[in-house]
Amino acid sequence: MKIVYSPDHALHDPKTYFKSGKFHVPQEVPGRAEALVKGLKEAGHAIIAPDDFGPSPRAAVHTPGYLHFLETIHERWTAAGMENAEVLPNIHPGRRMSSLPTGIVGEVGHYTIDMSAPIGPDTWKASVASSNVALTATRHVLEIDGVSSAYALCRPPGHHAFQDIAGGFCFLNNIAIAAEYARKSLSRVAILDVDVHHGNGTQGIFYNRSDVFTVSLHADPTDFYPFFSGYAHERGEGDGEGYNLNLPVPRGTRVEAYLPYLDQALTALKSYAPDMLFVALGLDAFEGDPFAGLGISTEGFAEIAKRIAMLDLPTVLIQEGGYNQDCLGENITSFIAGFEGAMS
Ligand SMILES: [Zn+2]
Structure with missing residues (x-):
């Protein structure tokens, strides 16, 4: 299998991460991609560098205002003398607030x-490189x-954007950018999201369309990120009605009970x-992942991959989450071995 990777992911090296009411050591860090690439090299896979596809594929998915924000906000934030070295919001628009203010604090909350x-x-350079890897x-x-x-091998990941x-x-939704790019020459494409978290950004981007079928299996979001979406009743709207499928899986489910979902x-995709x-x-569905959403074993990833490969479709695997750095290498090689074994 052709494997694409850019070392430019390391340009995004976050220092701040806030959850459960407190700052934590960031989990989405360069060591993740390094663990994945090390595992793939040890398994004998050849790795190629990405090409630069220019601005148009990302502009086909994201709004001009948002792309301008991502590209320029760090410089403007620094020039404004904001206290944290990284851009981080301290306010978000509520349900009854819809104006985009010109001040920086409001702008960061808006986006x-x-x-x-x-x-x-x-972060912008790393995100652009990540989307070029997917393309x-x-x-x-x-x-x-x-x-x-x-x-x-995308990093930063993309499916929550x-x-x-x-x-x-x-930041940039790599899989949406890649799917939209493929749609220029194909009439319909599908996205299957097996990250432990609901692919809320991807769902949002294609929610009104029937030419991109979005399917997501994830830990039940009732008390799990992203909380506000990922439920079975979200089926798409307008032209997209019936073209979004969410399969929330009970927290802690192991592979035997996951496979029917x-x-x-796969039946819907067929x-x-x-x-x-x-x-x-996403390899964060792993039983040893710090997010502890699902209980998929290393061998379980091979079985999941085998069943996906049996759809017999041209397939692009795009890296999303996965935070147990000690096991990322063996989990990705298990998935790819399972996939290739079923194709040959
Ligand atoms: Zn995830």
Whole structure:
């Protein structure tokens, strides 16, 4: 399998992360991608660098105002003498507040959904590189006749980023950018999100469309990030009605009990019959992940991958979460081995 990776991910090296009412040591850190790439190299995989696709693929998904915000806010924040070295909100618009103020504090609140996506001096560069990794993997699969696959080692991850909102460690929605890019030459594509967290940004971006089917399996969000979405009743709106499928899985579910949910997703994907499949591959569904949402074992990832590969679709795997650095290498190689074993 073609594997795409850029060391530029390390340009995003967050120092602040706020949850449960307190600052914590950040979890979405360069060591994650380094652990993944080390595991892949040890397993003998060849790794290629991404190409630069320019601004148009990201502009096809995100709003101009949001892209300008991401690219310029750190410099403006620093020039304004803000106290924290990283851009971090201290206020968000409530349900009855819809104006975008010109002041920096309000602007940061407007374009972020939580306090887990701090913007440092080079977060923008790392995010652009991450989206180029996803695009390079996608172009590779598009260029090959027949069924092929590629893996994009994206960092920062992307599936919590909306058209104009950052959050949940995500800035540019890599999988949405890649799917939209593929849609230029294909009539319908599908996204299967197996990260432990609901792919809320991806759902939001395609919620009114029938040409991109979004499916997400995740830990029940009742008391789990992202809390406000990921429920089964969210089926899409307008032209998109019926083209979003959420399968919340009870917290702590292990692979044997997870597989029927996966099979339900795969049945829906089969009947949609997309030209290409994108998998939002979060390895934070792992039993040893600090988020402790689901209980998938290393061998379980191989079984999940095998069943996805049996759809027999051109497939792009896009890295999302996964925070147990000690096990990321073996989990990604287990997933890819399971996937390749079923394809051959
Ligand atoms: Zn996640």
